[in-house]
Amino acid sequence: MISQSSILGLKAAGFNQMTDIQSKSLPFSLKGRDVLGAARTGSGKTLAFLIPVLEILYRRKWSKADGLGALIISPTRELALQIFDVLRKIGPHHLFSAGLVIGGKNVKEEKERISRMNILVATPGRLLQHLDQAVNFDTSNLQLLILDEADRLLDMGFSKTVNAILQHLPKSRQTLLFSATQTQSVNDLARLSLQTPEYVGVQEEDSSVATPKNLEHHYTVCELNEKLDLLFSFIRTHLFVKTLVFLSSCKQVRFVYETFRKLQPGVPLLHIHGKQKQPTRMEVYARFLSSPASVCFATDVAARGLDFKQVDWVLQVDAPEDAETYIHRVGRTARYTNKGQGLLFLLPSEEDGMVKALKEKQVVTQKIKIKDSRTLSVQNQLQKFCFEDPEVKYLGQKAFVSYLKSIYLQKDKSIFKLEEMPLAKFAESLGLPGAPKIKFINKEIAQRKKNANRELKSSTSKSATEQSSESSGSDDEDQPVRTKYDKMFERKNQLILTDHYTKLVDHEEDGLNFGGPGGDDDDDFVTVKRVNHALDDHVPLPVIQDQDLSKRKLKMGQSKKAMLKYHGNPTKVVFDEDGLGHSIYEFGKVADGAEAELKMKEAGKKFAEAERERLKQIDVEDREVEKEKRREKKRKRKAREREEMGLEASAGPGDADDDGYVSPEFDLPTSDEEDMEKEAAPKRWGPVPVKRSRLEETAGKFGRSLEDDEALALRLLRGES
Template structure:
């Protein structure tokens, strides 16, 4: 089975329920080893699938478990031999397949590869290929991918035989209940707009996306320092701290989560009111995944706002290409809470924040250089002095910008 569906459409239940049902009906027990194997790209996604699976298996004899990087390999080794439904990240899974004799997967019935495009995008192509080659050839395979890339097509050829394609489609790429807007913001006022929005919506549940780990950590430290409590998730944060932040934000009625794209795919966080894209995504598909963190469920609603500078407005053309309805978010620039001098004073006097601000500024520029859509996100269009103001810096640190990159332009029909 090759599946594609809009984010938040219930894909996890769609593959878990029939998989569990098969094992239950044939009385597949712990002594038989692993019957269903689910591979997902991130630890958070694996934990989320595991929690749903655990709830579904509460009253049946079939066992379930999870193996992910960041957890104790020796502890996993103790229980892996009797796990009927196993959820795993590819690196740790391959490690156990190669080195753990107790791991029984010769009786595997179903392989489920979730977020296949994301798995391959973040460099797991070799691991996935090695895993698939080790598994029994006689099995059912379900592969879910939001996009069809060359790498995904290669994986389809390797893992699927005469696949049935199932797609849930609509003309609009995002859910209809989602209110979407863009805020046109001056280059040196981006943080002031974010600060004002967070202060005036402190009772809401908000996710804010950035394009690099250092920005997430800097703004998390800065906002907490000035008494705006925030959680943060990014790829460089230790696993136990990531899980703690994710769990606490998920359980909260009102809270602010600062994050990179590590939180953009698949995470099912209840009752998110606002998605703020402080840094724009690399393309329209990543935009869709980010805003998909709200409006999850049949009757839920939410809003998404993307911050765009004047030279970035062409990004709206890419959203229109996917029939994404988006209107300008109107605000009065004179009503922004002007804390610029206060923030600069804090950052200048605080050694930790000043060091973090400089590193985050450099990471932001490096991230900007890597945008694929050079006709929209051209680092030469940035005013470095104005950009540095968003990090509380009085002047921009020196940055060696390598501008000799290929310009990638896309045509519209």
């Protein structure tokens, strides 16, 4: 029996009847036993572990002061959010505190609140981060650990993270592990985390069917360049249903979403993929849940565990990697008692292999044919979008490459055949002017050609050696050793240097003649026999027969020590203008050196004279600039004085400035001019002569003194003659 608080929460959330997995697992989990549960998608696994979480903590009278009591680990953020929403719906009558810890949110806020949580729903990466960094996060009193979608956890590469999390948790705990499929990795994880578990739902009554009974499976065969036309035609004819469309890569999802949104099919369009930020993914997920009719383009990030309400159709435009992925994708519809339909698009090269793989998983699909009269073509519109918008063209190129890369990386080559893909037509269907270059395809083709050539050469060489051994009956030890130089001169695929090498080498000893016509090579300019220049006759090595050397002996002959010992220091010959050769370090004659020295001195004198003249000219220009600066400064000073005094007067001849104004200070020299005069005046010893004013000099010229002029001025003022 469960508590009244849980019953009220279940009724308020609309859960009135238990499913098979719930009725089989709850008796064991409520007794505190470890449970390993397996059931197909949509069978109610979420309530199978949420009810024990609430009931066990309720029976043990868990409170906020007791700390963390239950930990639920989910592979994806969307699934963790879904579990947390269900927990809030069925647990409002309990007094437990619950929290959600997923990536994409503020870590500091989570660290502050995580210590106050009784039930925690988390993704593996962020949970391990808090276990390593949060000081107040204590898991020593943990009662229950739940691993949801364990197969998905391991498929996404979280095996090391989950093992690290298990090291932080106490061993005296109850563990519930739920998975849609039982694989070897899941069994290994169960052995590490569970203690004498109870296997629930592994052998179901209706084990012959891997999907719900109220789910209809269909597939259609089309060419690669017709997929988008069929997809758009389906959306235009199903405007009042909720459709989930699966594509193989994030870039394909973005391209289809952006282009179809421009085409305006008449139904809301959404898209969700792993490259989106967490707030965006949560917003799209919530909008698709609440929308009565919409189309959501998604990758396999939405193929596991997510409970989309009232999904009518699941379209798989790109074939899944295996039958299990198909089951998880199509399991987003026909949840619980609802009905649903699935449609799979297959290429002609994928039909036989995929249908066979689905039959092995007890999935029976029905082939349908779509009428050409009801199919709309969007190729011209996509070409227009790519021509007008470079970003759409860029997305199309990335979608093209990402799809082919997904086909290239598939394990089952009997289904996915990259060499049979019509690349040019596929690029045209995306609106691209041509097929982009793909590096990994070119490498694959080159590698295949290389391997084919190697196999052909090895087969021909083996047959030739077998024939020669049968005819001669001699051992291989009697044959001479061939060096890399022999192989180089025997190459026939060097189109540029073949003629050059054949003219330089005398092949008479080998029975070959590449000379002029008729086998006569007397017309050749140079004919050189093939010799080994690395060693000389006086090298103290064993007698070499037919100039066939091993690599070790060639390296010995070419070493620096051997070259210096037997050939001396290296020399280099250079040619002068007259065509005469001499050593690069050769000393010249004494007379030539003296003449060169005189020429060098004359050139130095000419250079010094030219620099002297240039500096003189620069000095004259600098003086003119300095004079102009002084004049400008004087003009500005006079203008400032005129503004201050407010006087206007006409100047006499010789005393006026450029603007006709006479200074009341009798045009005294500026401070800059006085400094110039002081610098120009010669320095003398003795007293400095007193400089007379202009009035004194004028009075001296007419034979009067200054006192006489003053007395005359007083008499004139008094009216005396």
